[in-house]
Amino acid sequence: MATTKKVSAIKNTPKHLLGIQNLTVLEAKDILNEAKSFIKLNRGSSKKLDVLRGKTQINLFFEPSTRTQSSFDLAGKRLGADVMTMNMSNSALKKGETLIDTAMTLNAMHPDIIVIRHQDSGAPNLLSQKVNCTVINAGDGRREHPTQALLDALTIINRKGNIEGLKIAICGDILHSRVARSNIYLMNMLGAEVNVIAPKTLMPKGIDNLGVKSFTDMKKGLDGCDIVMMLRLQNERMQGSFLPSKREYYEFFGLTPEKLKFAKKNALLMHPGPMNRGVEIDTKLADDINVSLVKEQVELGVAVRMACLKLYCK
């Protein structure tokens, strides 16, 4: 009797995708393999599966988002789940309701998955302690954005076949970037060498301990790189005097065709979007289909999110 109880207790504990930090290499590879199978499906004419039929997915977005939100929305729908998206940036929270209260309210409606985007680091972790369904992190503060890193990995694998042995540069506002952090963990995990490049004021302290080499010079940082990931420079950072001006930033850290030459000959360009053309990236370069993987990233994002939903919602 006691044993049966124990087994059911384990079964009822949902898995959460809170960050790449909590993943094992095997788990990450499982997600990527699963995602591969969805790429084709998404390109076909009949895109609907019923893997998640009867399941309820709530997208809880406390921060505005276009691509991540729509990507999760589509991913859930294509797997047959009932998807509800709640835009919380102007909702009950403004009336003083705490994250926990909101979570408890939603939990009472028996969702199977909650996808959360929140401006505070650690909010998904807190949520996962209070609800009894799967929690998937769609970006929290400056901590993690696991599905973005996974879709970046899938995009690279799709082009290069493998991540192991590649050299990847991540450039821009590393300090405030959850995308950078998740990518650092994942690319390291999958065997790539990672360089981060940023002005000193946008480089977080202790970043070297995360297993990367840090540079303030694009020329040195891009040397020998197969992949160049550019990050968005958030305009609001200008007011905090992190940088003198956009013009100066573009001069030293904006990716131009000239600077791209510092990297390997066939180096590819990635950007999590949305882009500030002429601030961190040259506008023509951004649209150059021979170099830029930006559109592919968005496309494969849906596949990765389908894989995550499928594997984590059981």
Next chain:
Amino acid sequence: MKEKILTNVRIIDPSQKMDKIGNIIIDKKGKIKSIGKKSDTSNSAEKIDLKGMIAIPGLVDMKAFVGEPGFEYKENFRTLSQAALAGGVTSIVTMPNTKPIIDNVSMVDFIIRRGRDKAKVNLFPCASITRQKEGNQMTEFGLLKARGIIGFSDVNKTIQNTELMSRVMNYASDIDVLIMQHAEDYELAKNSCINQGEVATRLGLQGVSDIAEKIIIERDLSLLSEFPCRYHINQISSKNSLNVIKKNKSNGIKFSTGVSINNLSLNQNDIGEFRTFLKLSPPLRSEEDRISLIEGIKNDLIDVIVSDHIPEDEESKRLPFAQAATGSIGIETLLSLSLELYHNESLPLEKIIKCLTINPAKILKINKGTLKEGSDADICIFDLEKPWVVKAEELKSKSKNTAIENRKLQGKVKMTFLNGEIAYSN
């Protein structure tokens, strides 16, 4: 009250450099009649055999928050004194960040009356340095002192305005009041909730560099050389600050320094995955910093260990880390957690007790923290070896936000005497 005689107890009283086994006789008025002597004078006295126990002066905690008035749901005088006595603390310096803030004479009268009625420990209230702790205009130091204010502190706020700070010191020097500063530069610490470094980077939280602390200490000590007053740094947290303190002390500048037991026993790694009970100010820093603070005590650069007791209700802590309230309770575990530093051979026992008794009493200029003959019989009796596990729900504070839940400690308070009466025993 009957005379009491505590027999066969190991007495450690740094105020008279005493560490020996003997008897303590408490007279009918609740004062220490004799200490350390073997002879038993009175036969009618109530005998308490404390073989195997240690007697020290009741602890003096220089930094605790009592919720009254305004935050009774977090802590009140009754629960605070219960927690204090269970931890061997008999004298508490209370912080003025109540609602309303203690920055005027009428508030002082209220708090003293209320404390006298409800609390069972010696309370020494602080008033704020500036009105509403806004850092603009100094409070009435002279009048407040005359009404019984022991010292002045803006608690978790720092006077940013250098001119004002110089005037505070200049004015304070003339009327002999104690100024207690929380050292943190606002601009450098803006939005921060954790120490800057790898842990902050991993957790994605805004970190604060220890320079924010150091720069205020440097500024204040520069001013202090110009306007010598009774100046106390509430809590330091880093090796860098300690270096500044060392330099200034060797230059002959006179001031005192405190440290929270949390910063001596925990480091930033203990925050784990967003444990908000470990969100503290100053923040927990690196292991290197922690070790240097212990060295600081050893070398007399740090004079006082405080509990930095900040009761917070669950709702204020059950939030994402950046939004959660700052602080943890600690008055009840102050002694036991300090004894950990003895058991792990970081500090000698006598030194720890000194920082918890006579040192703060001297800084505050109060006749506490000693067991000299004639002084109030405020005594803490503890079992140095007794193992126990910290369980939040067993702690006496109204709020349960302990930073050391489930920590295995060695050494526990057995009895607390207040004015010769047994105020706590287990």
